[in-house]
Amino acid sequence: MTSLPQTRGNARLGLVIDLDVCVGCHACAVNCKEWNTGGVAAPLTDLEPYGADPDGVWFNRIHSYEVSGEDARTVHFPRSCLHCEEPACVTVCPTGASYKRAEDGIVLVNEDLCIGCKLCSWACPYGAREYDLDAGVMKKCTLCIDRIYNEHLDEAARVPACVATCPTSARHFGDLGDPDSKVSQLVRERGGYDLMPEMGYKPTNKYLPPRPRRRDAAAVGAPAALEPLPQAGGLLGLIDRLLSG
């Protein structure tokens, strides 16, 4: 049923992505591909993977931006499904293949019902849905539903593959519906925000902005200014003078 659930649990499972520490290494995208090409949405088809023009399904794409201005910088930006509260990708689906789970808000595709009309991908502003040309159905991030509830995994591993692998801990997984959860606290403390709020999709995932750049030497623990070294005397001073000359 593509109507959004009328009664919702309190849980809003999602990701908080810290743009301040992401180094753009693509490890999250690679581990996502690795896990999900064997998971519920498997396979994530690759066409011509070793050819001149490879094309394939990925749930996670890492963009890098040049942000200009006074505080100019390069920002690495992972983009994946935001598991929106108002997901038009679900309501436009004519078959009922797309749905939003009432209990935790995860947006999923039932591939057995999908006719591959692609309308959901048109309805998503974030490019979260990718069509599998080989399977003829739409695929998307499942928030690693086959990991986060998987009792065969160690408890510490019950997080999405992208979160598990991030070497800089730029990705956090948790319940954004619980105001006391670690992710909700992070969003509060760091001013986490929605992407394209003007679209009105109310994304669950939040992004943490890069921290202001630390320009002063003092801000990184160094002395506020460089001071000349005192002139050495004796033999060392003699050698210094000879070499400097």
Place this chain on the structure above:
Amino acid sequence: MHPASSVIVFTTLSGAGYGLLGWIGLYAAAGLLPMRPLFAVVTMLVGLGTVTVGLLSSTLHLGHPERAWRALSQWRTSWLSREGVASIVAYIPALLFGFGWVAGGALRDWLALIGPALTLCAIVTVICTAYIYRSLKPIPRWSNGWVVPNYLVLAAMTGALLLAGLARVFAVPLPGIDIAAGASVLIALGLKLGYWRSTGRAKPVSTPESATGLGAIGRVDLFEAPHTSENYLLKEMGYRIARKHAAKLRVIAVVLAFLAPLALLGAAYQWRALSLPFTVVAPLVALVGVLTERWLFFAEARHVVILYYGRRLDDPAA
């Protein structure tokens, strides 16, 4: 947006078919429909034929056409589903009307009642088609008030031109059809020019800055794309058309869809001896024009996902 030929053919042909069925429904309601079996058979075949070919064409771009029946289930939320349901419901008055008109009999007395039902079903189906596009917020050129009137009037226009041509071929009196066709061409032209003017001037609401949320720092440009070759998103939603081609195609669309049919209708009126070829060519030229217009409707539409690739909605090269 990638201009998929199956969808372009579908919306153009089924629009013309529903337009034609809508007009004959109106003529029946007004008691002005000539009871000529041959005219009736051919008109119904053209109307239902274009609608059916269009609908079948729309399933060609599906990944799983064999599951297309499932698309009838989610009419509560999905305009695509509503369109599917409406198009099937429309067959009921269309077939009843066809039998009544062609075979006569008891149904003939009901044509004045079935006619308005047919017209209503035709209008509802075209509105559902238009709302599939109208309801997509990520595509500003579709998500605006011009789209539904454009689809409706273009359907009425191509339908009226077809009906005028058929009436001339069978030498059947159909009072006012030429005027209806001419007027709908003028209204459709006005609406299309209005659509182009309005969508061309609209300031984009979403930008790479709002898409990334990094606007507070400064202007956002793509430094490195996530992938080296085009992916599904760029092929489907990042379709690019050269500005000079778009300008030329707009001229072609305006000439073929509106100006040529208008001139042909005028010529048919002026030179009665040649009115048959002029009136028959008019709808054919108009259909080619509307196909061009529909191709542009897709090719010129930009999806906000391109913002993540550093392309701006108001950049002509994007």
